[in-house]
Amino acid sequence: MMKRNDVEIEICANSVESCLAAQQAGADRVELCMGIPEGGTTPSFGEIKIAREMLNTTRLHVIIRNRGGDFLYTPLELRRMEADIDICRELNVDGVVFGCLTPNGDIDLEANRLLLSHAKGMSVTFHRAFDHCRNPRQALDDLMTLGFDRVLTSGQKPTAFEGIPLLCELQRRAGGRIKIMAGCGVNEQNIACIHKETGITNFHFSAREPIHSQMKYVNPDVYMGSKDADETTIMVTTKRRVEDIIQALLD
Numbered sequence: 470m471m472k473r474n475d476v477e478i479e480i481c482a483n484s485v486e487s488c489l490a491a492q493q494a495g496a497d498r499v500e501l502c503m504g505i506p507e508g509g510t511t512p513s514f515g516e517i518k519i520a521r522e523m524l525n526t527t528r529l530h531v532i533i534r535n536r537g538g539d540f541l542y543t544p545l546e547l548r549r550m551e552a553d554i555d556i557c558r559e560l561n562v563d564g565v566v567f568g569c570l571t572p573n574g575d576i577d578l579e580a581n582r583l584l585l586s587h588a589k590g591m592s593v594t595f596h597r598a599f600d601h602c603r604n605p606r607q608a609l610d611d612l613m614t615l616g617f618d619r620v621l622t623s624g625q626k627p628t629a630f631e632g633i634p635l636l637c638e639l640q641r642r643a644g645g646r647i648k649i650m651a652g653c654g655v656n657e658q659n660i661a662c663i664h665k666e667t668g669i670t671n672f673h674f675s676a677r678e679p680i681h682s683q684m685k686y687v688n689p690d691v692y693m694g695s696k697d698a699d700e701t702t703i704m705v706t707t708k709r710r711v712e713d714i715i716q717a718l719l720d
Contacts, residue, residue, distance in 0.1 A: 471664075471719050478715055479530070479650065480706055481509070481675040487706035488520045491676075492527040494711035500530045500566055500594075500673065505704070507537025508597070511553050521560050530564035530594065531557050533584070540570040540598035547580055554587040564591050566621070568598030575602065576611040585615060595620045597653065609639055612647060619648035621673055628654030629663055637667040657710075657717045664718060672718070676710035679703070 473495070480491035482499040491499050501520055504510030509532045512520075517531055533550050542550065547569075554565050565588050569580035585593060595617045602608035605625055612620055622639065624632020629651040640649045651663050652673030660672060682701040692700060 473715070473719060475670060476664075476715075476718060477648070477650075477671045478711075479652075479671070479673045480711060481505075481652070481673060482520075482706055483675070483677070484705065485516060485520045485523060487675075487677070488524055488527070488529070490706045490708045491711055492524055494676075494708045494715070496527050496711055498528040498530055498563070499524070500532055502532040502534075502566075504537060505675075508534075510534050510537060514556060517557065517560055517562065521562060528563040528592075530566055530592065531562050532596065533557075533565050533567040534596070540568055540601060541572055541577075542569055542580060547583060550584055551587050554584060554591075558587070558591065562591065564593060564618075566594040566596050568596045570598055570601060573603065575604070576608050576615070578611065578615065581615055585617075592618050594618060594650070597621050597623065600625045605635060605639065606642060609642055609647070613643070617647060619650050619671060621650045621652045623651070623653035628659075630654060630659040633663060633666045636663070636669060640667050640669050655714070657714050660714055660718045661720070674714060675704075676706050676714055677704040678707045678710060680705050 478496045479498040480496045482488045482491055482501050483505050488499045501512050502509035503512045520529055533553050535549050557565055567584055569577040571577045595612050599620050599622045623629045624635035626632035636651055643649050648671050649669055650671035650673050651669045655672055655674040680703045
């Protein structure tokens, strides 16, 4: 039977509240990010600062992604990403998460080296920009050469469960030189299968549940974002779901 220390669990946390739920459930690490519908964007200074103050047993990683969309960044965008990494260092964040690609869908060696130079001393994860690479095998080799600690991937499929074939190949190719972290759609029903088929022991999931608004009055004619979005529900990571997903892996 697998033991808890045999695996690393990272929670995609969209708030300090989600960070605390992850810590209470015994997660090893959180990736703090805003803009979940856009795939995750850099949280505010205040969100990072308070999360750092509240987390004492779970490590804090922060996504460095100043917008949604693609992973091809202009020099001005890279300057902002450098500044965000510097702020994370000042706040004693444990790690950062980023990823830059070329127009042809390869790893942007120059841009990633630039950001890595600002992240020295912190753990560094290459995020799911990897799943947009045209040649995942070469991309993995490039990330190992650059010195990334881990790569988050769904095996270039919509979910990690669907991406099992490539995840299995990447795990073998990495050979322990970089950690392959399976993420996207990881849940109670599939986490054990993903591990069994791939040998991967690093997992990333959100374990969120809907929390309904406490507002007694809502103006039905006004919306703050998309007209079809549910603005009376907040999705938050819960201790129960994190524990359930971890237990499903260990059983």
